[in-house]
Amino acid sequence: MSTEIKEMHTVGGQAGSHKRRHSRIFWRDTIEGYLFISPVILGLMIWTFGPMLASFYLSLTDYPLLKAPEFIGLRNYVDIFSAAYLRVLDSLWVTLKYAAISLPITLIASLAAAVLLNQRLRGMNFFRTAFYLPTIVPSIAMVFVWGWLLNPEFDWSTPRWNRSGCQPYAGLQSRRRH
Structure with a gap:
C-alpha cells in the first residue's frame, strides 16, 4: 500500500496571506x-x-465636608486594612454572607415565578396582569399628567406666558406644525 502526498500550490504566495482590499461600501x-x-x-x-474615575480620585484624598480635598495618596487604603479598621473587614464578611444567602433565594424565586406564569392554569391571566401592572402604571400616570398639564382648558401656563409677554402655549390642541 502506498501513500501519495500532493503539494498544494497557491497563486501569489502562501494561502491565507492574501490581504483583502476593503471597498468603499465596507468603510x-x-x-x-x-x-x-x-x-x-x-x-x-x-x-x-x-x-x-472621580470616585477613585476622591479615594486618594482627605476630603472634609467644608474644606477643599487634600491629596494623601494611598493612606486611606492603608488605613482600611490596618488593625484599627478591622470593622471594615467584618462588614465585608457580613455583605458576602448576605449576598451568598439572598442571591440564590432571589434567583430561585424568580425562576419559579417565571415557570409558574408560563403554565396554562385557570386564572393565570389575572396573575400575569398583576405581575406586569407595576411596569405599566408609571407610564400611564405620566401620560395623564402631561395630558393634564398641556390641556388648554386647565391653562396652568397662561399667567406665566402673559407676564413674559409671549403667547400662551396651546399644548396638545395646537394645529401648528413646526
Whole structure:
C-alpha cells in the first residue's frame, strides 16, 4: 500500500496571506456602525467611567465636608486594612454572607415565578396582569399628567406666558406644525 502526498500550490504566495482590499461600501458601513454606537459609548464613558474615575480620585484624598480635598495618596487604603479598621473587614464578611444567602433565594424565586406564569392554569391571566401592572402604571400616570398639564382648558401656563409677554402655549390642541 502506498501513500501519495500532493503539494498544494497557491497563486501569489502562501494561502491565507492574501490581504483583502476593503471597498468603499465596507468603510462606509464601518463608519456608520461606529456613528450609530457612538452615543452609547459616549454615555457609558460619561455616566459610568467618569464617576468611577472621580470616585477613585476622591479615594486618594482627605476630603472634609467644608474644606477643599487634600491629596494623601494611598493612606486611606492603608488605613482600611490596618488593625484599627478591622470593622471594615467584618462588614465585608457580613455583605458576602448576605449576598451568598439572598442571591440564590432571589434567583430561585424568580425562576419559579417565571415557570409558574408560563403554565396554562385557570386564572393565570389575572396573575400575569398583576405581575406586569407595576411596569405599566408609571407610564400611564405620566401620560395623564402631561395630558393634564398641556390641556388648554386647565391653562396652568397662561399667567406665566402673559407676564413674559409671549403667547400662551396651546399644548396638545395646537394645529401648528413646526
